[in-house]
Amino acid sequence: MEKSIFQIPFKTINRMKLYKKSQYWNADQLASYQDEKLKKLLIHTGKHVPYYRELFKEIGFNPNTSRGREGLTQIPTLEKETVRTRKIEFIADNAAKYGMTKDSTSGSTGTPLHLILSDNVQANKIAALLRSYNWAGYKIGTKTFSLQSYYFPASEFKYNRFYNILRFDSNKLQKSSALRVIAEINRFKPKFFMGFPFDILMLARFAREEGIEINSPQSIVTYGETLSEAKRKQLKTEFNCKVFNFYSLHECSAMIAECEAGNLHLIDDFAYHEVIEENGKKRLIGTSYYNYSMPLIRYEIRDNIELCDSSELCSCGRHFSRIKEIIGKECDYIQTSGGRFLGAVMSHSIDNADGVICSQCVQHSIDEVDINLITDSRFRSKSQKELEIGLRKRLGEKMKLKFNIVNELEKRPGGKTPFILSKIGNEYF
Numbered sequence: 001m002e003k004s005i006f007q008i009p010f011k012t013i014n015r016m017k018l019y020k021k022s023q024y025w026n027a028d029q030l031a032s033y034q035d036e037k038l039k040k041l042l043i044h045t046g047k048h049v050p051y052y053r054e055l056f057k058e059i060g061f062n063p064n065t066s067r068g069r070e071g072l073t074q075i076p077t078l079e080k081e082t083v084r085t086r087k088i089e090f091i092a093d094n095a096a097k098y099g100m101t102k103d104s105t106s107g108s109t110g111t112p113l114h115l116i117l118s119d120n121v122q123a124n125k126i127a128a129l130l131r132s133y134n135w136a137g138y139k140i141g142t143k144t145f146s147l148q149s150y151y152f153p154a155s156e157f158k159y160n161r162f163y164n165i166l167r168f169d170s171n172k173l174q175k176s177s178a179l180r181v182i183a184e185i186n187r188f189k190p191k192f193f194m195g196f197p198f199d200i201l202m203l204a205r206f207a208r209e210e211g212i213e214i215n216s217p218q219s220i221v222t223y224g225e226t227l228s229e230a231k232r233k234q235l236k237t238e239f240n241c242k243v244f245n246f247y248s249l250h251e252c253s254a255m256i257a258e259c260e261a262g263n264l265h266l267i268d269d270f271a272y273h274e275v276i277e278e279n280g281k282k283r284l285i286g287t288s289y290y291n292y293s294m295p296l297i298r299y300e301i302r303d304n305i306e307l308c309d310s311s312e313l314c315s316c317g318r319h320f321s322r323i324k325e326i327i328g329k330e331c332d333y334i335q336t337s338g339g340r341f342l343g344a345v346m347s348h349s350i351d352n353a354d355g356v357i358c359s360q361c362v363q364h365s366i367d368e369v370d371i372n373l374i375t376d377s378r379f380r381s382k383s384q385k386e387l388e389i390g391l392r393k394r395l396g397e398k399m400k401l402k403f404n405i406v407n408e409l410e411k412r413p414g415g416k417t418p419f420i421l422s423k424i425g426n427e428y429f
């Protein structure tokens with residue numbers, strides 16, 4: 001599980017101090033920081049990480065003479081599939097020194113991946129994330145409403161008085177729970193909302209159906225799913241406030257945040273970002289400077305981006321690269337006969353399925369979901385049982401689940417392959 005951003009250790013506070021300054025570094029300062037961090041990382045991986053020890057030998061790459069960014073492209077990009085199947089080789093032989101927190105993700109592609117994170121990368125992630133939220137007007141202590149996959153066993157929402165945050169478990173999203181949390185929001189009056197855009201919009205929809213109002217925050221930060229123009233517009237209209245898009249991943253290989261001027265920036269002091277153009281598409285490649293326990297170099301993030309037309313410095317004054325758009329995955333949502341609505345939160349169900357290369361949920365009727373799986377030889381009946389437990393937690397006991405081992409996932413008419421495909425009218429918009 002991801003560490004809560006509200007448990008702030010000393011290391012994070014130090015990084016917050018640095019990030020406060022580094023956001024205003026000029027291009028030269030930023031570049032020399034990147035070179036220095038990459039150089040150190042390459043030397044470390046060449047010495048301590050079995051996969052890179054081998055690879056560097058094979059391609060004749062000498063990390064000791066590397067100058068950082070220059071020459072990095074000599075190293076081939078890294079596919080998620082390689083990390084999934086050869087995970088052990090990516091763990092540094094001295095990882096214990098840096099901290100070894102287990103994490104798992106399936107991202108928006110439905111491919112489960114197990115990771116090891118160092119203490120330093122986690123501290124950096126929290127510090128960089130808090131700085132990005134700060135651009136949206138957030139400060140620690142600001143009255144906040146947060147909607148996430150919290151796994152509260154016995155409650156729909158919890159209020160943390162110390163951090164001033166009302167947390168709603170998005171696994172429990174249905175009309176009745178939404179109306180209860182809306183009443184709580186209207187009493188608490190949070191200034192800041194954060195969560196999946198789909199889930200926040202569902203609250204607005206339920207409120208509208210019942211003719212009640214939701215107290216508007218000053219700003220909303222969305223993450224965890226693609227923020228389409230339609231969703232952004234709707235959020236703005238429903239809540240009459242500013243909307244900020246935020247993007248990060250468990251692998252810590254990239255971070256994208258929207259600044260006060262409404263522009264998207266690659267957070268270049270948190271990770272080293274590259275863009276590879278191929279077949280008219282621009283792929284994002286990322287390298288975390290800080291995860292010495294399990295370094296991933298030139299990691300293929302598998303989300304495309306649209307570059308900014310203008311090379312002008314953003315009016316916010318920061319030299320971080322600007323992009324126009326994140327073209328992420330588009331998930332439909334699942335509806336249960338019990339009235340639950342589940343969007344991107346569903347991807348957490350398959351975080352731990354061993355032997356799953358790719359997965360997909362296809363809803364054919366209100367009480368029937370097919371789980372399509374592309375598997376490898378490590379897939380066992382036990383993996384399927386574990387998968388079912390994770391899915392049942394969200395979909396309930398009544399939903400008929402059919403597991404299909406397939407060679408190819410189902411596509412939309414347009415050719416895209418979403419993780420959730422709805423055939424009962426709950427499409428992504």
Ligand SMILES: [Zn+2]
Binds near residue numbers: 259260262265316
């Ligand atoms: Zn800016």
